[in-house]
Amino acid sequence: MSQPPTTPVRTRIAPSPTGFLHLGTARTALYSWAYARHHGGQFVLRIEDTDVARSTQDSVDQIIASMHWLGLDYDEGPVYQMQRLQRYHAVVEQMIAAGTAYRCYCTPEELEAMKAGQEARGEKRRYDGTWRPEPGKTLPPVPDGVKPAVRFRNPVEGEVTWDDLVKGPITIANREIDDLIILRPDGVPTYNFAVVVDDWDMSITHVFRGDEHVNNTPWQINLFGALGAPLPLFGHCPVILGEDGLKLSKRRGAVSVTAYEEGGYLPEAMLNYLARLGWSHGDDELFTREQMVAWFDGSHLSKSPAQWDPAKLAWVNAQYMKQADDARLAKLAAQQLRSRGVAVADEAALAPMCALFKDRCSTTVELADWIEMYFVPVAPKAEDITAHVTDAVKPALESLRDRLAAIDWDKGTIQQAIKDTIAEHKLKMPQLAVPVRVLVCGRPQTPSIDAVLSLFARDDVLARLRTA
Template sequence: MSSFDKIRTRIAPSPTGFLHLGTARTALYSWAYARHHGGEFVLRIEDTDVARSTQDSVDQIIAAMNWLGLSYDEGPIYQMQRLDRYQAVIEQLIASGRAYRCYATPEELTAMREAQKARGEKTLYDRRWRPEPGKTLPTPPEGVKPVIRFANPIEGDVTWDDIVKGSITINNREIDDLIIARADGVPTYNFAVVVDDWDMRISHVFRGDEHVNNTPWQINIFNALGAPLPSFGHLPIILGDDGLKLSKRRGAVSVMDYAANGYLPEGMLNYLARLGWSHGDDELFSAEQMVSWFDGSHLSKSPAQWDPAKLDWVNGHYVKHIDETRLAGLVVEQLAAKGVAVTVEEIQPKVGLFKDRCATVAALADWLAMYFVPVTPLADDLAAHITDAIRPALAALAEKLAALTEWNKTTLQQTLKETLAATGLKMPQLAVPVRVLVCGRAQTPSLDAVLEHFDKKKVLERLQSL
């Protein structure tokens, strides 16, 4: 911390698609680390991939951050609004001899790499346009706009103490003179990220371990600029349940898709936190608890594996324990997305009966939909449970229910008992057929408690439908 007066972390997604789960986890760790130390968290949008960046992606990223509750102290900051700053730093590097213009054409570079392969050499740029003492450079060709390359040190090692992986060393001979600005003047990732982190006084960088090989270039650029080095922590990848890397290019679902599918932000944060970090044996904890614990230690060096069943278990815990008024509001949103218009007042009395069975709000909405829209029992359930032997009992129950002047759990329970006594049936023999016809499914919570929340007329219509 000697070079920084405050802990400052950042998340810097590229707006070329949705905020995927790996980036969300990195954002969570960066946010928690800053909050733990009383520091600041920055949102930066790395939009220099102009061809693929979209405003829709930016909107989805911001929506996902807001849904997760990962509040940022600065941002969003857009790289494409900082082009003048990058150009100024490039000119500074050229003037100091730490960067240079390269006029090699794509065809020349391809031929160079093919020749290196033929000789069994590693394919690295041969520094043909790098100024050196006693070297005469070719005359720049007409009509060719140069790229700008960083004059990477030729000798020595780059070593850093990674927060996650420990000490890492890469020899400078393994890396070549990186292009830091394209021919159109737009900076490349490894250069822009250094200038941004320098200007934004980023003290700690958490990111995926696919960036390990970028780090030596970035450290060398930091050093060339005389800029303070942040601490780096490279997080292992998240594997899908098929054992392959989870990524937005391999069908990973976006954070906002999980929101749309009825997951809760506290459930998602809790689950993401445990994908690569632990605090003893704690499995369930709030964001506030995580902040109090997350000091950068106990980060795993091994890949984590996405487990949908574990996510459902964690999320189900929060479905059971959040405020029921809020839960009812979320159910209303789920039903509205399916074209079912209901109110919180209609939903709230019912959520307590079903929430213990549900891993998501979407699942809870599926249960509660039966109160508002027609149900379609499965053909197999109808065949198995609505038999000629049971129809007289269903008719008798319907007749008794129609005569009720009070509709509540007590009167419904008594009516069911009277029907069983009159027909000689056991409760499952009557209750399951009633569930199939009224609820559209063979299993529900206690039948009297379920029927209590139905409109009497609707129950009678469904019992008499077959």
């Protein structure tokens, strides 16, 4: 997008509350939010809940929680479509009076038979205009007991063209699209109609969304025109592909945004990774929320599908883990431990542990895996005991235990006790440090053993060394 907007920017995200916030929708929300913030505009949250059978309050709650976790604050909303039915009905009546919409009394069975016949003749399945009013045309008699749908009287001539913010110019002939239903017989509006009325009423200027909506856009543009409403600019972002190369979707392996929170990812890392799935700023891989807002002017959006890469997400998260405040990580690690049933009385005590282990971790789950050994008994693998806690080293372990029982409990003094034990028994550091790690930590590799031991309660270390 080369030219800055000339009117106040208003963007929106409009998820359907039929499940969790999909990763693709979260990315669209991010782009919409960042574009509004970049231009000092406003960002609206709308809940498109006209799928009454599948919409749930639990989904709404999860969507809002996901937005909050990602830090995508909205200026208006949430606005619920089902609370706006009177408005949709009023617009429909205006359109019928203006001749841009009409009532259709075809039953579902008649519509299916119509389209089956078209398919049998090798024609495109579409509504044949039975109830579409035309000059000189005699409409069928209105059947008794049939509630009508309302259809948009789509133009039959000409083309619909728009300059997509992502894909560039797109043109679709009106003859390729038929008269879509805008109001169902039960009085609930359809997606394509409700979204147009909403965007009109909410003065939405820019619509970022997934490119599965490209085929809906000609109808929507024609509806805007029929209503005399200003047309927003559209940007259709390519899909996100899963590891198998197929579209990531709710039905195909995608997990919720909140699942990544539970999985130990930091929201700033998630935001950073989502941003790069279809947008770039030079070669910058890591950037802050503030930098993204400063850079996101709607340009440099990719026309190609993005590939979801869990390993890359883990790498990005690891970089943010390294930079994260230890007290903040302590709270997150404590939450992870509590979810496992591990009690943590003093979260502040976890901060130095986080400082010690965070460079080795991609998630707070991995961080909790390390810290857990300070709160629950460890169970070293039999093969590690056999390999490292040998009869040759057991006397040294006993000497070390005696020294540790009598010293000040700090990293430097513990380090000296280990050095003195090594010298006494004529060993090399790994010959003593590794068996200590196995017995105390349950694993043969850790950061510097003196730093690790200093964070344990002395009695726990002595008790675990006693098992040699």
